[in-house]
Amino acid sequence: MLGESAMTKRGLSRRAATAGLAVLLTGIAGAASAQAQTLTINTDRSGAGQKAAMTKIAADFESKNPGVKVVINFSDVESYKTSIRNFLVTTPPDIAFWFTGARMRAFTKRNLFEDLTDFFAEQKLEEPMKPFIAAVSDGDKRFMLPTNFTTWGFYYNKDLFEKAGLTPPKTWDELMAAAAKLKASGIIPFTIGTRDLWANDLWFDYLNLRENGLEFHMALMDGKESYTDPRIKKVFELWAEPIKKGYFIENASSYGWQEAIPFLSQGKAGMYLLGPYVRTSLPAELHDKIGFFKFPEVKPGVPNFEELSVNGVAIPSGAKNKALAKQFLAFFAQPENIAAFAKAGAVLPSRIDVTLDDPFSMSQIEHAKAAKGSSQFYDRDTDPEMAQIGMRGFQEFLANPERVDTILQRLDAARVRIFK
Amino acid sequence: MILSSGPARTVTPSWRTVLARLRVRAGGGDLVTPALLLLPPLSLFVLMIVSPILQSIWISLYEWDGTGPATWVGLANYRELFADAQFYVSLKNNALWLVFFLLAPVIGLALALFLNQKLLEMRLVKSLFFMPLVLAPVIVGVVFTWFYDPTFGIIAILFRAIGSTPPAILSNETLVTFGIIVAALWAQVAFCLVLFLAGLSQLDSEMIAAARLDGAERWSLFRYIVLPQLRPVAFTASILTVIMSLRNFDMIAVMTQGGPYGSSTVLAYQMFDATIFSFRAGYGAAIATVLFAIMSIYIAVFLWHSLRQEARER
Numbered sequence: 001m002l003g004e005s006a007m008t009k010r011g012l013s014r015r016a017a018t019a020g021l022a023v024l025l026t027g028i029a030g031a032a033s034a035q036a037q038t039l040t041i042n043t044d045r046s047g048a049g050q051k052a053a054m055t056k057i058a059a060d061f062e063s064k065n066p067g068v069k070v071v072i073n074f075s076d077v078e079s080y081k082t083s084i085r086n087f088l089v090t091t092p093p094d095i096a097f098w099f100t101g102a103r104m105r106a107f108t109k110r111n112l113f114e115d116l117t118d119f120f121a122e123q124k125l126e127e128p129m130k131p132f133i134a135a136v137s138d139g140d141k142r143f144m145l146p147t148n149f150t151t152w153g154f155y156y157n158k159d160l161f162e163k164a165g166l167t168p169p170k171t172w173d174e175l176m177a178a179a180a181k182l183k184a185s186g187i188i189p190f191t192i193g194t195r196d197l198w199a200n201d202l203w204f205d206y207l208n209l210r211e212n213g214l215e216f217h218m219a220l221m222d223g224k225e226s227y228t229d230p231r232i233k234k235v236f237e238l239w240a241e242p243i244k245k246g247y248f249i250e251n252a253s254s255y256g257w258q259e260a261i262p263f264l265s266q267g268k269a270g271m272y273l274l275g276p277y278v279r280t281s282l283p284a285e286l287h288d289k290i291g292f293f294k295f296p297e298v299k300p301g302v303p304n305f306e307e308l309s310v311n312g313v314a315i316p317s318g319a320k321n322k323a324l325a326k327q328f329l330a331f332f333a334q335p336e337n338i339a340a341f342a343k344a345g346a347v348l349p350s351r352i353d354v355t356l357d358d359p360f361s362m363s364q365i366e367h368a369k370a371a372k373g374s375s376q377f378y379d380r381d382t383d384p385e386m387a388q389i390g391m392r393g394f395q396e397f398l399a400n401p402e403r404v405d406t407i408l409q410r411l412d413a414a415r416v417r418i419f420k
Numbered sequence: 421m422i423l424s425s426g427p428a429r430t431v432t433p434s435w436r437t438v439l440a441r442l443r444v445r446a447g448g449g450d451l452v453t454p455a456l457l458l459l460p461p462l463s464l465f466v467l468m469i470v471s472p473i474l475q476s477i478w479i480s481l482y483e484w485d486g487t488g489p490a491t492w493v494g495l496a497n498y499r500e501l502f503a504d505a506q507f508y509v510s511l512k513n514n515a516l517w518l519v520f521f522l523l524a525p526v527i528g529l530a531l532a533l534f535l536n537q538k539l540l541e542m543r544l545v546k547s548l549f550f551m552p553l554v555l556a557p558v559i560v561g562v563v564f565t566w567f568y569d570p571t572f573g574i575i576a577i578l579f580r581a582i583g584s585t586p587p588a589i590l591s592n593e594t595l596v597t598f599g600i601i602v603a604a605l606w607a608q609v610a611f612c613l614v615l616f617l618a619g620l621s622q623l624d625s626e627m628i629a630a631a632r633l634d635g636a637e638r639w640s641l642f643r644y645i646v647l648p649q650l651r652p653v654a655f656t657a658s659i660l661t662v663i664m665s666l667r668n669f670d671m672i673a674v675m676t677q678g679g680p681y682g683s684s685t686v687l688a689y690q691m692f693d694a695t696i697f698s699f700r701a702g703y704g705a706a707i708a709t710v711l712f713a714i715m716s717i718y719i720a721v722f723l724w725h726s727l728r729q730e731a732r733e734r
Contacts, residue, residue: 082696085487110488195679251570251588253680385698396681399591
C-alpha cells in the first residue's frame, strides 16, 4: 500500500509522516529501554577526591554490568541540604546520599526511603557494619547503607605537650591540670572556632555522655528529658570550669572551625576537640606533629561512649530502578570499594573488617570498635530546630558562662514547644 | 540611517495589519492593542512576583516543614513571632541597618562631588572607588571578616601597633551589627556614587554659568543650583538604599551566620534560618510577610513620589 501511493505527492508526504512517526516511536522506545538501564545517583560528596573515587566505582560497575549507564549528579553540601527535600518528592533519583540518624528519620517518617532490612540480611552486612547499624535504623528496620563515618576527640600539639612534660590526659582532672600547665606557660589550652556553631557541640555532647551516659543523652536528644534537669546543670558546671579559668581561646565566635586550626599547628594553642579535619586541613608534613586522644573519663563507672557521625546512602521510595539500585549498593558496600571511597574523602569506611594502609585511620577504626555505644552529633541526633537553638545557646555560654540559667531556660522552652 | 530604518519599516506595517485585523475581530474596541501589549509583562509579573507573594502569605498560615503535609494553624505563626525574642533582635538590627545605611547616599554624594573633576588621573581614582561594585557581596564579606580577625586581621595589627587590645568586632554582641554594616556600606557607597556621578554629568551648565555671573559662591552654588537638580537622583539613591538595607542577608550569612548567638540577625536572615535550618517553612513565611509589609511602606512612598513627579512633568 505504501509502495503504491509512493509515487504521488500525497503518498510521499504520508510516507514521510509514517517514517517520522516510526523514528519518533523508536526514539521513545529507545529512551524507555535506556531508562530501564540508567542508574541516577544524587550526591553531595563532591570534593575532588570523592568525586574521582565515585566516578571510578561507577565506571567499574558499568563495565561489570554491560548495558547499564550510571549518571551521577554532584552537588555541594549546603545546596544539597535544601534541594533533597524537593527532589525526593518530585524527581527521585535511584540512589541518594544523605546523613543518617535524626536527619534520615525525618525522611523515613514520611516514607521517602526504601526499606533495606532484607538487603542487609542478603548481603550479610549486619556484622561488619555493626557499630553503624543503629544510625541507619528506624525502629528495627534499616533504611540506609552506611558509607563512612567520622570520629571525634582531642587533637593536640605533640611538641607543646613534650615541652610541658605532659602526656595525653585520661581523666577530666588530668585534662584540667594539663590545661592549667599550658596556660601558665602562655599557651592557649583549647582552641575552637564557633562561628559556624557546631564545633561547640562536641564539648556538650561528650560531657553529657561521660557524665550522664548514652541513654540519658539520647532521651534529651529526643526531647524526653529537660534542659533544666540537674544532670544537665552539672554538665554546664563542668564545662564552665575551663571557660571561667580562661582555658579557651578568646573570641571563639570570630573564627570558623577551620580558622581555629592554625593556632594548634603554630604552637599557640595546645588542644582542639574536633574531627580528623584537623589533620586534613594541614599539610602532610605536619601530620606527625599532631596527636590524638579520646575525650577523657569524667565520672568513673560511666562506660565508654563515643560520638561517631555516620554518613550513608539510601534508595528513595520513588526510585525507578530499585533492583538495579540495590545491585549498585551491594557493589559499593564491597570492602575495597567502600575503603577507596572513604580514603578519597579522608574519612573512615563504615566496615570494621577492612584493613587500611594508614596507621592513623586504623587507630580510629579501633577507637570506634572500642566504644560501648555511640551517639552521632548534636545537630544530627536532635530535631533540626532544637539543634539550631541549642547550638546558639552553647555559643552564648562559651562567651558568657554566667548566663547559664537564662540559656537553659530558653533551651527548655524551645524543647517543650518543638517536641510537643 | 537608511540601513537601520529599512527593515524596521517593513516590519511595522505587518504588525499594524495584524493588530488591525485583531481589532476588527474583537469588534473594533481600542482596548485590544494595549491589552495585547500589556499581556506578556503583566503575566510575567503575576507569575514571578505576585503569585509567590500570595503563596508565601498563604504558607505563613500553615505549619509546614517544606515536604510533608501542612497543617492549618491560622495566625499561630504570627503570635509566636511576636512573642519571639529573636524577632525583636532582628527588628532592632533592621532599624540599625536602615539608619546607618542612609549614610551611603551622603558619603556617595560627597565622593561624587570630589571625583567629578575633568582630570585624567581622576579616571583611575574613580575606578578604584567603583571597585566594590563589581565584587560580589560575599567576597566583600569574607575580606572584611579577615580585616576584623582579632588575631591576624589588619584592625588587630593596627590596634597592637598603638599598644592597645584589638576589639573582636564579630564576637561582640553590640559591635557585630555595626561591623557588618560598615562592610556593606563600602559597596553601597560605590553604588550611590555611580548614581550621583551620572546625575552630575546631567547638570545644566548654562544654569551654573548664569549662577556664577549672579555671584553664586561655592556653597550657595551647591545648595541652590546643584543640589536641587540632583534631587531625583538623591531620592532614588536613598529609596534604593533603604530597600537594600532591608533585604540584606548575604553579608550576614558570610560574616557571622547571625552570630554571636543570634545577635546580628535581621529579618531576612532569620527567615532563611527558620526555613532552611529549622525546617519551618510556615514560620519563615510569616517572617517574610512581616518583612514584606515593612518594605511595602517604602515602595509605596517611592511609587507615590515618582507618580506625582510624572504628573507634574506632564
